């Protein structure tokens with residue numbers, strides 16, 4: 001399935017810390033509180049430094065994204081970046097962090113590109129990227145681009161920002177972004193609306209304007225704020241499968257599933273989680289905070305997480321372990337069972353990675 005020599009790319013979750021509070025981010029529960037079982041941690045930089053990259057002759061890409069945190073939160077990010085001199089590094093970030101000077105320096109690196117997650121123009125951006133500042137993000141992007149940085153823009157289209165698509169295209173050109181990519185959230189899986197709860201944020205519905213008061217601490221958690229709605233342009237996987245609203249599309253997806261084809265092992269890519277455990281992809285790793293049944297099923301496959309933990313083994317041993325050599329590949333064929341996350345993403349008929357309206361794997 002994998003070997004050091006054929007590995008083409010790493011995807012790291014450098015940190016599960018984050019400054020932002022995006023409503024659909026899996027680090028939060030539906031009320032916007034940090035998930036109780038989230039292991040809030042930075043990936044130990046020594047783990048990265050010990051990776052035998054001199055043996056990885058085909059290692060071309062390093063992606064810094066992650067499930068539960070922002071890579072810019074990592075205190076030793078600069079050191080990590082210098083470790084991968086011969087790889088193309090792609091950073092995906094909310095970009096509302098760090099100084100203009102830091103961004104300017106980053107832009108001078110020819111092997112680094114940055115995906116800025118900007119979900120709207122002005123305050124519309126902050127409706128999803130809660131606790132970030134649109135102005136700060138643009139200031140940072142400007143500093144990065146002006147010093148020669150290769151910037152890309154990811155825009156998640158919702159109902160509240162879909163009228164800004166053309167304006168965003170123009171702004172991205174004017175500012176010098178190399179690309180703007182419009183995507184949809186794959187998390188409207190049972191409903192077209194997502195209730196947003198939280199504190200420290202205010203919306204002025206009366207004036208028709210959206211305003212924020214990030215300093216107001218009177219508002220408490222679990223306070224209903226507003227609905228996030230899917231874009232009117234979006235056809236969700238649930239709709240494509242004709243699964244009824246209010247019901248998870250899982251049953252339909254499972255009934256119509258095809259053979260599992262593991263996109264990450266085909267592309268020879270590996271995901272390293274912020275706690276040091278190794279998986280083929282971020283989707284399977286996200287099960288750590290998933291529903292009980294998904295967690296239990298992964299535990300039945302992996303049995304002992306120490307076996308895939310870089311605190312206890314080197315990468316070679318992990319790739320040679322039963323988990324990577326036998327258990328996971330066998331599970332794709334149903335022995336002893338297919339993991340629901342693998343069915344959901346990588347079955348060739350209805351999996352999100354293959355379906356017509358396929359979701360983006362590296363959504364942050």
Ligand code: SF4
Nearest residue numbers: 018020022025069364
């Ligand atoms: S989606 Fe990304 S930026 Fe938003 S809260 Fe989650 S980790 Fe942070």
Ligand code: SF4
Nearest residue numbers: 262263264281342346
């Ligand atoms: S979801 Fe499963 S099958 Fe798909 S890339 Fe991840 S490990 Fe492979």
